[in-house]
Amino acid sequence: HTQKSFYEQVGGAPVFEKLCREFYKQVEADPEFKAMYPEEDLAPAERRLRMFLEQYWGGPTSYQAERGHPRLRMRHNPFAIGPKERDTWLKFMRNAMNTLELSPMHDAMMWDYFERAAHAMQNRA
Numbered sequence: 001h002t003q004k005s006f007y008e009q010v011g012g013a014p015v016f017e018k019l020c021r022e023f024y025k026q027v028e029a030d031p032e033f034k035a036m037y038p039e040e041d042l043a044p045a046e047r048r049l050r051m052f053l054e055q056y057w058g059g060p061t062s063y064q065a066e067r068g069h070p071r072l073r074m075r076h077n078p079f080a081i082g083p084k085e086r087d088t089w090l091k092f093m094r095n096a097m098n099t100l101e102l103s104p105m106h107d108a109m110m111w112d113y114f115e116r117a118a119h120a121m122q123n124r125a
């Protein structure tokens, strides 16, 4: 029998699209957090996050095709990410996840990943 990917199990593209839309709506509404982003237009950043997450959870690999190896820690190095930025990022992501209708198991798996990834991305004291 074939095992469905996490990406498929939670509902595929529309779910990742909604997650990233809800996340970036909050970035857009927070001038202090938004100031960290190099571009005024957040649509390309939203798209990169969406492609990355789809790929990470077993969906299409367009992130890799377009951006190459993720090397996320390296790509975040130009941005000063301390505990405050990390916690804001996680708060936005928790709110975004709350708009999805994930099963408790899928919710726990995704949230656990985001908590670990956000801690790993911290690069300032």
Ligand code: HEM
Pocket: 036, 037, 038, 039, 044, 045, 048, 049, 052, 067, 072, 075, 076, 079, 081, 085, 086, 087, 089, 090, 114, 117, 118, 119, 121, 122
């Ligand atoms: C890019 C901030 C954590 C995934 C970016 C960018 C900023 C940023 C400012 C540049 C936007 C752009 O692409 O133009 C932060 C902050 C975090 C954080 C403050 C707090 C901990 C994470 C986490 C993930 C992630 C945990 C994944 C789970 C990405 C991806 C990109 C990106 C995929 C685009 C990379 C590329 O291909 O250039 N982030 N990020 N970020 N971030 Fe984060």
